[in-house]
Amino acid sequence: MGQQVLNGIFVGSIYALFAVGYTLVFGVLDILNLAHQAVFMLSAFFALVLVEHGLSIWLALPLGIVFGGLLGIGLERIAFRPLRGRAGSNLSGLISSIAMATVFEAIAAQIFGPDISRFPQGTFPDRMISLGSASASLLQVCIVGLSVLLMAVLTFLLAKTRLGRSIRAVAENPRAARVLGIDVDKVIALSFFLSSALAGAAGVLFGLAFNSISPDVGRSVELKGLAVIILGGMGSVPGAVLAGFAIGLVEVFTVAYAGSTYRDAVSFAVLFVVLVARPRGLFGQVAVREA
Amino acid sequence: MNLYLAYQGLIAFVGINALLALSVYATLSCGQLSLANAGFMAIGAYTGALLTLHAPGIPFAAVLLASALLPALIALPLGLPVLRLRGVFLAIATIGFGEVVRLGFVNWDYTNGALGLVAIPQRTKPWILWLTVLAVLFVLGRLRGSRTGYALEAIREDEMAARTMGIETTAYKLAMFSFGAAIAGIAGALEAHFTFIVSPSGYSFGRVVDMLVQAIVGGTAYFVGPVIGAAFLTLLPEALREAGSRVGLSPGPFRLFLNGVILLAVILYLPDGIASLPRRLRRRVRG
Numbered sequence: 275m276g277q278q279v280l281n282g283i284f285v286g287s288i289y290a291l292f293a294v295g296y297t298l299v300f301g302v303l304d305i306l307n308l309a310h311q312a313v314f315m316l317s318a319f320f321a322l323v324l325v326e327h328g329l330s331i332w333l334a335l336p337l338g339i340v341f342g343g344l345l346g347i348g349l350e351r352i353a354f355r356p357l358r359g360r361a362g363s364n365l366s367g368l369i370s371s372i373a374m375a376t377v378f379e380a381i382a383a384q385i386f387g388p389d390i391s392r393f394p395q396g397t398f399p400d401r402m403i404s405l406g407s408a409s410a411s412l413l414q415v416c417i418v419g420l421s422v423l424l425m426a427v428l429t430f431l432l433a434k435t436r437l438g439r440s441i442r443a444v445a446e447n448p449r450a451a452r453v454l455g456i457d458v459d460k461v462i463a464l465s466f467f468l469s470s471a472l473a474g475a476a477g478v479l480f481g482l483a484f485n486s487i488s489p490d491v492g493r494s495v496e497l498k499g500l501a502v503i504i505l506g507g508m509g510s511v512p513g514a515v516l517a518g519f520a521i522g523l524v525e526v527f528t529v530a531y532a533g534s535t536y537r538d539a540v541s542f543a544v545l546f547v548v549l550v551a552r553p554r555g556l557f558g559q560v561a562v563r564e565a
Numbered sequence: 566m567n568l569y570l571a572y573q574g575l576i577a578f579v580g581i582n583a584l585l586a587l588s589v590y591a592t593l594s595c596g597q598l599s600l601a602n603a604g605f606m607a608i609g610a611y612t613g614a615l616l617t618l619h620a621p622g623i624p625f626a627a628v629l630l631a632s633a634l635l636p637a638l639i640a641l642p643l644g645l646p647v648l649r650l651r652g653v654f655l656a657i658a659t660i661g662f663g664e665v666v667r668l669g670f671v672n673w674d675y676t677n678g679a680l681g682l683v684a685i686p687q688r689t690k691p692w693i694l695w696l697t698v699l700a701v702l703f704v705l706g707r708l709r710g711s712r713t714g715y716a717l718e719a720i721r722e723d724e725m726a727a728r729t730m731g732i733e734t735t736a737y738k739l740a741m742f743s744f745g746a747a748i749a750g751i752a753g754a755l756e757a758h759f760t761f762i763v764s765p766s767g768y769s770f771g772r773v774v775d776m777l778v779q780a781i782v783g784g785t786a787y788f789v790g791p792v793i794g795a796a797f798l799t800l801l802p803e804a805l806r807e808a809g810s811r812v813g814l815s816p817g818p819f820r821l822f823l824n825g826v827i828l829l830a831v832i833l834y835l836p837d838g839i840a841s842l843p844r845r846l847r848r849r850v851r852g
Binding site for chain 1: 598646647650652653654656657658660661662664665668669671672769770771774777778781814815817818819821822824825826828829832833836
């Protein structure tokens with residue numbers, strides 16, 4: 275039981291980290307960025323290449339995070355900014371993000387091939403830690419710790435800093451924010467940087483945790499991420515954090531008590547039920563315009 | 566004639582992809598982005614394959630009819646709650662449905678789980694395929710300028726306003742959702758009886774993205790757009806394959822890359838798709 279809870283928290287922390295960035299961009303732009311998973315995947319590959327060239331993982335991880343953030347800025351420049359202000363731009367934004375995801379996946383498949391790549395052995399010290407009756411590897415503990423730390427930093431950033439206030443202002447009403455002297459384009463670019471940096475972090479940690487990276491590794495996480503942000507309420511960061519852990523736990527318990535065949539089906543069932551019964555999720559605002 | 570034989574497979578895939586792109590167009594024509602069609606395609610493909618394998622006496626036309634009807638019927642109870650969602654939320658809910666269908670087939674022992682069904686007799690003849698494409702185009706063509714066609718257009722432009730004018734938006738949306746499901750189901754059955762196999766991996770999220778890309782690239786303002794898009798994106802990678810491999814690009818990633826770049830270019834610079842090119846050029850020439 276304790277072991278299951280531990281495993282659930284571990285899986286959930288990666289889902290939450292992935293979904294927080296997802297929901298941040300949705301909150302600001304009302305656009306579902308389906309290239310989020312491709313940033314996740316490319317950052318994992320980037321860190322892998324660095325490690326293969328002899329860099330320590332403690333350097334490769336932050337570099338992977340920055341790489342993800344830069345990809346996000348590029349993504350916004352190429353696929354989202356030109357569409358801004360057009361009628362129906364949130365659906366065309368969704369489609370252009372699919373286009374970028376396809377391009378990113380093609381690049382990864384060309385460079386790394388379709389097979390699974392792995393971090394070299396000994397990338398991370400292999401040690402077990404026992405917590406009461408349950409046990410976890412040092413890697414798992416670090417992943418949970420890092421995810422929680424990064425999400426705490428993001429929450430602090432959004433709540434207390436000038437940048438966070440500008441981001442919330444743009445999310446609330448871009449036109450009013452511009453009138454108040456906020457550089458809306460810059461704030462959106464920075465939101466993309468933050469969001470994609472978190473995707474990068476999730477990607478590197480996921481790659482380390484499951485030690486398998488392939489060009490389509492982001493696909494399954496993307497669909498889990500959708501379930502997480504719907505359950506948490508689109509655009510709500512605390513919602514995504516809680517829902518991430520919730521989905522992780524539900525998944526682990528499903529595997530334990532109903533068999534692994536139902537693992538993926540459960541998150542979609544959650545997604546479906548929430549959308550039909552309570553589209554604003556746990557923490558979404560009451561007046562979600564699209565639902 | 567030799568040329569035709571050499572490219573027979575490719576031409577068939579243009580037809581199948583055209584049907585799939587049209588199935589996405591059906592819901593887009595009233596402004597709804599539904600991504601459930603890989604799931605409906607899977608249901609149609611499995612229905613058709615199981616009928617042919619277990620009851621070989623049934624004529625192919627009846628098999629195809631069943632492959633269209635079952636997804637269309639499933640679309641009705643699914644669409645009723647789901648079509649209340651708008652925009653991105655509808656897209657997400659339908660992605661969820663597609664994945665549930667795929668996972669269902671992966672876990673269903675009767676259809677050999679992840680391996681799927683094999684050795685399906687090849688019953689899809691080119692004329693059957695293209696007759697189906699023409700029939701779908703005929704229906705969509707008849708809609709244009711009709712009462713229904715105007716209603717769909719009104720819903721696409723502004724759903725709230727359409728409802729205020731007394732248009733039964735839910736009924737129209739549900740009808741197009743179900744029609745799209747039927748087209749996807751037929752396409753699935755036609756493909757299954759052409760490639761000999763059905764397996765869950767053929768109906769993943771990537772498949773519905775392909776359909777969407779082809780519909781958008783061709784253009785969704787006019788009903789022949791999706792057919793143009795399907796033909797263009799099916800034939801172009803083949804035409805460029807050799808050039809690509811000469812510079813060291815493997816065919817799979819190369820096709821993906823082309824798809825992505827073309828989709829991006831169309832969304833940014835040609836929002837009404839390739840089908841709108843002639844009109845645009847004419848306007849430019851006239852100045």
